[in-house]
Amino acid sequence: MTTRLVLAAFFGMAAMAGSAKAQEAGAVVIHKEVHAIAGAPGDLMMVHPEPITMDFLGAEMSFGDKPVKGAPYSAEAVTETTQMLADGNRITHKSNASVCRDSAGRTRREETISAMGPWATGGDAPKVIFIQDPAAGTAYHLDPQAHVAHKMPMGKGTFFFRQTGSAASGGQKNMTFQRVVTPPSGVAEVSGAMGAVATLAAPGTKLSEADVKTESLGKQTFEGVEAEGTRSTVTMAAGSIGNEMPISSVTERWYSAELQTVVMSKRSDPRFGETVYRLTNIQRGEQPASLFEVPSDYTVTENELPPLNKKLQMIKQADEGK
Amino acid sequence: MEPAAQGEAAAHAKTCTRCARRLANEQNLSAVMASAVREDSRRLAPAAVEQTLLAEFRKQHAGSNRQRTWSSRAGVGAIAAALIVAAIVGLRRAPEQPAPPIKQAEARVTLPESPVIATSAAVASKSHGRASQRKAPRKPASELLAAQREVMTDFIPIVYDPEPIERGQIVRIRLPRAALATFGIPVNEEHAEEAIRADVLLGEDGLARAVRFVK
Numbered sequence: 284m285t286t287r288l289v290l291a292a293f294f295g296m297a298a299m300a301g302s303a304k305a306q307e308a309g310a311v312v313i314h315k316e317v318h319a320i321a322g323a324p325g326d327l328m329m330v331h332p333e334p335i336t337m338d339f340l341g342a343e344m345s346f347g348d349k350p351v352k353g354a355p356y357s358a359e360a361v362t363e364t365t366q367m368l369a370d371g372n373r374i375t376h377k378s379n380a381s382v383c384r385d386s387a388g389r390t391r392r393e394e395t396i397s398a399m400g401p402w403a404t405g406g407d408a409p410k411v412i413f414i415q416d417p418a419a420g421t422a423y424h425l426d427p428q429a430h431v432a433h434k435m436p437m438g439k440g441t442f443f444f445r446q447t448g449s450a451a452s453g454g455q456k457n458m459t460f461q462r463v464v465t466p467p468s469g470v471a472e473v474s475g476a477m478g479a480v481a482t483l484a485a486p487g488t489k490l491s492e493a494d495v496k497t498e499s500l501g502k503q504t505f506e507g508v509e510a511e512g513t514r515s516t517v518t519m520a521a522g523s524i525g526n527e528m529p530i531s532s533v534t535e536r537w538y539s540a541e542l543q544t545v546v547m548s549k550r551s552d553p554r555f556g557e558t559v560y561r562l563t564n565i566q567r568g569e570q571p572a573s574l575f576e577v578p579s580d581y582t583v584t585e586n587e588l589p590p591l592n593k594k595l596q597m598i599k600q601a602d603e604g605k
Numbered sequence: 606m607e608p609a610a611q612g613e614a615a616a617h618a619k620t621c622t623r624c625a626r627r628l629a630n631e632q633n634l635s636a637v638m639a640s641a642v643r644e645d646s647r648r649l650a651p652a653a654v655e656q657t658l659l660a661e662f663r664k665q666h667a668g669s670n671r672q673r674t675w676s677s678r679a680g681v682g683a684i685a686a687a688l689i690v691a692a693i694v695g696l697r698r699a700p701e702q703p704a705p706p707i708k709q710a711e712a713r714v715t716l717p718e719s720p721v722i723a724t725s726a727a728v729a730s731k732s733h734g735r736a737s738q739r740k741a742p743r744k745p746a747s748e749l750l751a752a753q754r755e756v757m758t759d760f761i762p763i764v765y766d767p768e769p770i771e772r773g774q775i776v777r778i779r780l781p782r783a784a785l786a787t788f789g790i791p792v793n794e795e796h797a798e799e800a801i802r803a804d805v806l807l808g809e810d811g812l813a814r815a816v817r818f819v820k
Contacts (some may be wrong), residue, residue, distance in 0.1 A: 289810060336780070339778055343776060344773075380659045380811055399778060400805060404719060442773070442806060497767060515766070526789075560812055
């Protein structure tokens, strides 16, 4: 609760400053009420009366220092997101991406970002290309519209959920998302290119041993590729994030040991809806080297800040023009 | 000191031992200083040295005058030439390019979004106004970078994926403040539509795993 209050103060500082006059007069600041209604896994619930849209500003950094060598392939990645509104309406998003990897472990992902997590893109969906070469320690974010290749800082490490506490301390575990990433040299923090230097605690979710369940789903073949499935169910107790009843988040994951990648996944969370990801048209074999190189007609830039500020400026001007 | 006041002070010094001692010390100091001035006034440099110094000074002064005159004339000439060229070019181009409408001339330049944390230096600069901003020395790049520091939350999971994420990207997005409510963070309804920035952690599959909010 304390953490939530800190965060509320952090993000609401400017807003509260604006409403300080009203507070002085005895007015009460009304906070948005969140009604998260629990349901069975797979049930969909949208907590906002309207869908929240986002603007893609740019790539900040890339991470991953363990290249997958000797397993080249190309495929089409299809992601479908479905959200159910409180009034029974349904919002769906479908996006395709071309993904490939060569035998050296270099990867390329080309997609049009129409949605990210629970948020759809507000304006024109930007097309982006991510190229990653873990062995060389380089990564690029290509902007096909502007013909600019932004060289991204490449961090080393892994992101994972870390459980703190023990059964001895009341059987509760505080599960928060933690990173173990070695920042790129010359970068002060993980997102040093953006000047990040400080962090605040985020609301962790208190989970007991019984709240996290993982079960095997056996083996199944997708597009001619055998994969092993697991289902993880995380149940957040009532009151974890202000919810009146428990919230169940279910993740099904089918992993191919041959390709060393996930070929299909299905995530259901009443807060964000359902997301289904699958690889189709999987082609095993070496990929052209040119796919993993910056095209010669692109301008390479290493400083991420100016393009981001420029993008912000364009969005701001567009907003003012509305 | 006026004679009347001087008389009063002398009379007081006769009755006050402390002031009498102080007066005597000051009179001694004045006498020593006057003696030193008298002695120094008799010490003069040889006439030959003075003549040499004067001749050298006049020589250098005349040279710098000539140089200044030449450079100022050249500067005036260059400016005049530039004005003539500009006038000719302007006259030639005037029929082809009509003057921009007033609306364009009044168009404002929108600055990039300012850093989110106001440093003490920035606050001080604002409080001193424009004059102090003009006088402020140019800050080194490291200071400017420090001024653009951001405060952010830890990553908050969007999905609870038990598998570690070994490869992926962190991208920056902009979204309404109302999005905070999804994560149990209270949102002021009056400002729910205001934009905030966030970093989204994408896995190798491009799916969003976690988000952190940036200020």
